[in-house]
Each structure stands twice: as structure tokens, then as C-alpha cells.
Amino acid sequence: MGNRSETSPATAALTLRNVTKRFDGASGQVTALEDITLDVREGEFLAIVGPSGCGKSTLLSLLAGLEHTNEGAIKLGDQPVEAPGRDRLVMFQQDALFPWLNVLENVLFGLRLKPDLTEAERLESARYYLNLVGLGNKEKARPHELSGGMRQRVALARSLAPNPRVLLMDEPFSALDALTREQLYGDLQEIFTKRKKTIVLVTHNIREAVCLGDRVVLFSPNPGRVQQVFDVNLPRPRRMNDPALANLASEVTAALSARLAQ
Amino acid sequence: MASKLPRPVIPTLVALFILGGWEWFVRSGRVSEVLFPAPSHVLQWFWDSLLSGELLAATWVTMRRLIIGFAIGAALGVPLGALCARVRWVRDTLGVLALGLQTLPSVCWVPLALLWFGIREEAVLFVVVMGTLWAVVLAVQESVLNVPPLYLRAAQTMGSNGWHLWSRVIFPAALPGVLSGMKQGWAFAWRSLMAAEIFVVIVTGFGLGSLLNAGRELLRMDQVMGVMAVVMIVGLLADLIFFSPIESWLRRSRGLER
Incomplete structure (x- = not known):
């Protein structure tokens, strides 16, 4: 167990070695993550799935550098991850768009923090990604004028525009309705195939994980551990109602139920 | 039937009725015109003092003090409030002090201000600053502490920190x-x-409050009431012309109201 998730360091974008994270709770220390060893390959879409309380969101915060490990090491390439950085952008469960900026300015926010770009290059890049998510005609709109799905699309464009090495996604679709979600799965796969980005997605939706991930890592709770890793060798673009996808999803569900029943 | 009338009609009628009744009451000789002037007397004073320039001069003196004092108070209050929000021990000391001083009516500062600054413009400004400062400190502290952590996390992952x-x-x-x-x-x-x-005779400038107090000393109740009306109107105008438009623009542009 866990061995299958290690690869040679040369092809790994993110490496986690024996990562443990504890929090001070009301009734003593709580271990959120225990001894996580995991590699995310360059250009891979890795989906982390598990029930609530399995520490998957904590893991994403650690990867983002917003939290620090108690034990173990996280590296991006050969650099240790210690603080937030532009090389790892995060898409949150809520869109986290700034209401005082319009759509274009929101996408430009991260780009403006890259000093090596000219303003014209920033604008070009922002517009390119807004078009990529299908919102090229909404650049002057304020976030509150958009639907939830559109806002999450803007958030996606905002995280992609500064061209991070890794995109971290923290249940970004869970607040959306099923139809919008399905549309976004399509968009995201298209972008992923086009741009070959390394993506780590955290979700509690097993079908979503199987639909999007090249590999699905199943976490088990209390404390959070890697339970099993599944390879998804289905061709893209994948549809949620594809029977092969449903089969694999039920396989993951069965593994999870077996663990929870113990 | 009433619903077909434009909305301002009824309030206007009621106001006219009250003013008319007041006018009639005073003119009927039931009360002393000196102690209780009729609306027409107040209007007459308003017109005369407007023409003589007295009213505008006093309003200007008052507005200048208010704007300067407010500007100083706000300019000090914003960084202090931010500091309170940022640093725990400053919040536990200055923040708590601000909470206490905010409940103190700032006219209580007048005796100290007079001793410290003398009967000078600075004394008035000091009192105005004390009135503004603590409210601004507390508001800034509160609103900075209430900034959704999600915004901070999102910005930090995009590489924003420190002053940015x-x-x-x-x-x-x-x-x-x-x-x-x-x-x-x-x-x-x-x-x-x-x-x-009203309490302090300031030799450096004759403001609306001084004008009101002078009305008392001259037994000119029309002047007292007139100044009271002007004070009210200036307060309303500041809100209508300055604060409300900014506030509603801010709220509309963020979708907090339509």
C-alpha cells in the first residue's frame, strides 16, 4: 500500500515523504494526516478522494504552503514547500473572487504579481484564459453579476493565467449544480489536455475523481492515510455517464465502504 | 385613493399643517414671541443673516474646523485601527482604550483641551479629533478583522504579501x-x-455654535432656532452629498444591494 504512488523523483512535480500533520483540538491533539508518502507526476491530473475528515483539504493546504507539516517533507521539484507561492495556485471551494474588481482585473491580479511581464503581455494572457473558459465577453462584469458556474470559471482562469507549475483544486465544484458541474468537467479536461498542467484535485465525489483524474488516491479517515491508489486508463474526454467510468467508481466506492465498515 | 398620490404629497401637507398651526399659535398671542418665535420669524432671521453674510461666514468657520478635525481624526484612525487589527497586544491595549474613549462624549475633553492648548483653534480641533478618532479606529479594526480569510489565502497563493x-x-x-x-x-x-x-468662546473664529450661543445671550430665539435648523441641514447634506452616494456606489458595485 502506498508503494504504487511513488515514482522516480525525476518525473515527479510534487513529492511528499512521511508527511504528518496534527492540530490542537478542544480535546487534545488531533492527527489530521499520518505518514503520507505520495508523488504527483509532472503533467499528471491526480485526484484525491475520501470522506470528510480524512484530511484531504489539509493536505491541499500543506501543498499550497498555507499550513506547515509537523513531520515529513514536501518538495516541489527539488525545492522544499514552506510558504505560499505562485508556482502552486489554488482554486477554492468558493470562488474567492474579489468583489471590488471586475472579471478581467480579478484574472490580472495574479499576473500583476509577476514582475517579469509587461502589462500588454498580462492583458493578452488574461484574455486568453478568459476565452479558454468561455467568458471572453464578460471581462467588464463584476463577480456578483455572474452565476456560480461562471464565477468558478473565472476562478479557474485566474489560477491558470499566471501559469503555475501545479494547480491545486480544493473541491471547486461541490457548490455547483449538477448540470454546471458536468459542463465544467468538460472544460477542465479540455484545458488539461491542451495545456498539460499538473493538477491536484481534492474531492469527496468519487465519480468526479474518476472522471477527472489520471490516478485516484483514496484516503481513509481518522487519521488521514493513503488507503489505495487507482489508475484510470480511460480515454479523454470522459463523460460522467460512461459505463466504464461508473464501474471504476463503484470499485473505489467498494474499497471505501470496506474500510469504513471495519 | 391615497395610493394614487405621489409619495411626497402627504408629508408635505403634514409639514405645512404643522408649520401653519405653529405660526397661528404664536400669532394668536398665547405665547411670547421672544421665547417662542414663529416659523416666519425664523425665516426672516435666516434671510437677513444670509444677506448680511453672517450665516455663511459662521458656517464656513464651522465647516473648516469640522473638515480639518475629521481629516486628522480619520488620517490617524485608519493606521491605528489597522495596527490594532494586526498586532494582538496593540488591540488589547489601544483597542480597549478606544472602546472606552468612544463612549466618552468628546465635549468632556473641552476643559483639558483649553488647559493644554489655550483658547485657540487647536483646542477646538483637538475636541473634534477626539470625537472622530476612536470611532474610526474601532471601525477599521473591526472591518479588517472581518475580512474573509479566503480572500487572504487566495491572494497569498497568488504571491501577494506585506504591503501589497x-x-x-x-x-x-x-x-x-x-x-x-x-x-x-x-x-x-x-x-x-x-x-x-457653544461652551467655548473662541476668539479665532465665530462658528455656528457661537452664533447659536450669541442668540441665547441676545435673547434672539429666532436666531437660536434658525441656527439649529442650519446645523440639522448641514448634517443631512453631508450625508446626502458625501457619505450616502459613496456608500451606495460601494454596495451596488459589490452586489450587496441593487
Whole structure:
């Protein structure tokens, strides 16, 4: 167990070695993550799935550098991850768009923090990604004028525009309705195939994980551990109602139920 | 039937009725015109003092003090409030002090201000600053502490920190709260200035409060009432012309109201 998730360091974008994270709770220390060893390959879409309380969101915060490990090491390439950085952008469960900026300015926010770009290059890049998510005609709109799905699309464009090495996604679709979600799965796969980005997605939706991930890592709770890793060798673009996808999803569900029943 | 009338009709009729009744009551000789002037007397005073320039001069003196005092109070209050929000021990000391001093009517500062600064413009300004400052400090502290952590996390992952984070994320996010704090500070400053001007004869300038007090000394109740009306109108106008438009623009542009 866990061995299958290690690869040679040369092809790994993110490496986690024996990562443990504890929090001070009301009734003593709580271990959120225990001894996580995991590699995310360059250009891979890795989906982390598990029930609530399995520490998957904590893991994403650690990867983002917003939290620090108690034990173990996280590296991006050969650099240790210690603080937030532009090389790892995060898409949150809520869109986290700034209401005082319009759509274009929101996408430009991260780009403006890259000093090596000219303003014209920033604008070009922002517009390119807004078009990529299908919102090229909404650049002057304020976030509150958009639907939830559109806002999450803007958030996606905002995280992609500064061209991070890794995109971290923290249940970004869970607040959306099923139809919008399905549309976004399509968009995201298209972008992923086009741009070959390394993506780590955290979700509690097993079908979503199987639909999007090249590999699905199943976490088990209390404390959070890697339970099993599944390879998804289905061709893209994948549809949620594809029977092969449903089969694999039920396989993951069965593994999870077996663990929870113990 | 009533619903077909334009909305201002009824309030206007009621106001005219009350003013008319008041006018009639005074003119019927039931009360002394000196102690209780009729609306027409007040209007007459208003017109005369407007023509003589007295009213505008006094309003100008008062507005200048108010604006300078408010500007100083706000300019000090914003960084102090931000500091309170940022540093725990400053919040536990200065923040708590601000909470206490905010409940103190700032006219209580008048005796100290006179001793410290003498009967000078600075004494009035000091009282106005004390009226504004603490409300602004508390509002800024509160609104900075209430900035959604998600905005900070999102900005930090995009590489924002330090001054960039403050100027591009924390302040814009806190702005609606800061503005309502400033509005409150303005109201406090206005009250404290009136109190200071009435209680303290300032040789450096004759403001609306001094004009009101002079009316008392001259037994000119038309002047007293007239100044009271002007004070009210100036307060309303400041809100209507300055604060309300900014506030509603801010709220509309963020979708907090339509």
C-alpha cells in the first residue's frame, strides 16, 4: 500500500515523504494526516478522494504552503514547500473572487504579481484564459453579476493565467449544480489536455475523481492515510455517464465502504 | 385613493399643517414671541443673516474646523485601527482604550483641551479629533478583522504579501466597514464641535455654535432656532452629498444591494 504512488523523483512535480500533520483540538491533539508518502507526476491530473475528515483539504493546504507539516517533507521539484507561492495556485471551494474588481482585473491580479511581464503581455494572457473558459465577453462584469458556474470559471482562469507549475483544486465544484458541474468537467479536461498542467484535485465525489483524474488516491479517515491508489486508463474526454467510468467508481466506492465498515 | 398620490404629497401637507398651526399659535398671542418665535420669524432671521453674510461666514468657520478635525481624526484612525487589527497586544491595549474613549462624549475633553492648548483653534480641533478618532479606529479594526480569510489565502497563493496584501486586498475588502466607521466618526465630530463652539468662546473664529450661543445671550430665539435648523441641514447634506452616494456606489458595485 502506498508503494504504487511513488515514482522516480525525476518525473515527479510534487513529492511528499512521511508527511504528518496534527492540530490542537478542544480535546487534545488531533492527527489530521499520518505518514503520507505520495508523488504527483509532472503533467499528471491526480485526484484525491475520501470522506470528510480524512484530511484531504489539509493536505491541499500543506501543498499550497498555507499550513506547515509537523513531520515529513514536501518538495516541489527539488525545492522544499514552506510558504505560499505562485508556482502552486489554488482554486477554492468558493470562488474567492474579489468583489471590488471586475472579471478581467480579478484574472490580472495574479499576473500583476509577476514582475517579469509587461502589462500588454498580462492583458493578452488574461484574455486568453478568459476565452479558454468561455467568458471572453464578460471581462467588464463584476463577480456578483455572474452565476456560480461562471464565477468558478473565472476562478479557474485566474489560477491558470499566471501559469503555475501545479494547480491545486480544493473541491471547486461541490457548490455547483449538477448540470454546471458536468459542463465544467468538460472544460477542465479540455484545458488539461491542451495545456498539460499538473493538477491536484481534492474531492469527496468519487465519480468526479474518476472522471477527472489520471490516478485516484483514496484516503481513509481518522487519521488521514493513503488507503489505495487507482489508475484510470480511460480515454479523454470522459463523460460522467460512461459505463466504464461508473464501474471504476463503484470499485473505489467498494474499497471505501470496506474500510469504513471495519 | 391615497395610493394614487405621489409619495411626497402627504408629508408635505403634514409639514405645512404643522408649520401653519405653529405660526397661528404664536400669532394668536398665547405665547411670547421672544421665547417662542414663529416659523416666519425664523425665516426672516435666516434671510437677513444670509444677506448680511453672517450665516455663511459662521458656517464656513464651522465647516473648516469640522473638515480639518475629521481629516486628522480619520488620517490617524485608519493606521491605528489597522495596527490594532494586526498586532494582538496593540488591540488589547489601544483597542480597549478606544472602546472606552468612544463612549466618552468628546465635549468632556473641552476643559483639558483649553488647559493644554489655550483658547485657540487647536483646542477646538483637538475636541473634534477626539470625537472622530476612536470611532474610526474601532471601525477599521473591526472591518479588517472581518475580512474573509479566503480572500487572504487566495491572494497569498497568488504571491501577494506585506504591503501589497494590505493595499490590494485587506483595505479594499474592509472599505465598506471603514466607510461606515467614518460616517459615524463624522456624526460624532459634528456633535462635539457644536458642543465645543457653544461652551467655548473662541476668539479665532465665530462658528455656528457661537452664533447659536450669541442668540441665547441676545435673547434672539429666532436666531437660536434658525441656527439649529442650519446645523440639522448641514448634517443631512453631508450625508446626502458625501457619505450616502459613496456608500451606495460601494454596495451596488459589490452586489450587496441593487
